[in-house]
Amino acid sequence: MTKLRSTLSGIALSGVLLGAGAAPALADSTASSGHSAAVAAAAPTKAQKLSKMKSLTEDSNASTGRWLDAMNQHLAHKQAIDKYKFSWKTDYCTSSPDTLPGGYNFKMACWRHDFGYRNYKSLVGNYYFKKDHKKRVDKALLRDLYSACDYRPWADPYPASQRARLKAACRKTARTYYGAVSAAG
Incomplete structure (x- = not known):
């Protein structure tokens, strides 16, 4: 009652x-x-979008961390990042291998690189992207690829000499990828 x-x-x-x-x-x-x-x-202005893009695509470990945070926010559909309406599409390392022997994985590095290329080209066009942003985004790719080459599992199945060869091969591949995008991109 x-x-x-x-x-x-x-x-x-x-x-x-x-x-x-x-x-x-x-x-x-x-x-x-x-x-x-x-x-x-x-909605963010073009200047705010460019500022956010720069913070997510700089050639630094801190920027890589900010991009990973933003990517996780995007995957969780958080308004803090989705309000920018960035393109998160990727084909990872295009037609090159995303993973290498030894457990090295280039997917995140290539995704961030695609993120930088796609969004800058959309915001400022190809001419200003190449003039003002391409070199920085490409250098960030090389840093991210080298970071991937620093991976070492806690229970490494390879002897130290073989791990050293695998790491050297990974870094050589990283330089090759960087050379290709620097020349073409």
């Missing part, structure tokens, strides 16, 4: 609010569309 009284009181209050022209929060269907308009109005 007490539950019925509290429910009826809530219904009566809703009726009074509706009659007075005020809508309770649960009955307000415009709240979400009003919020969408506020978000759309707060």
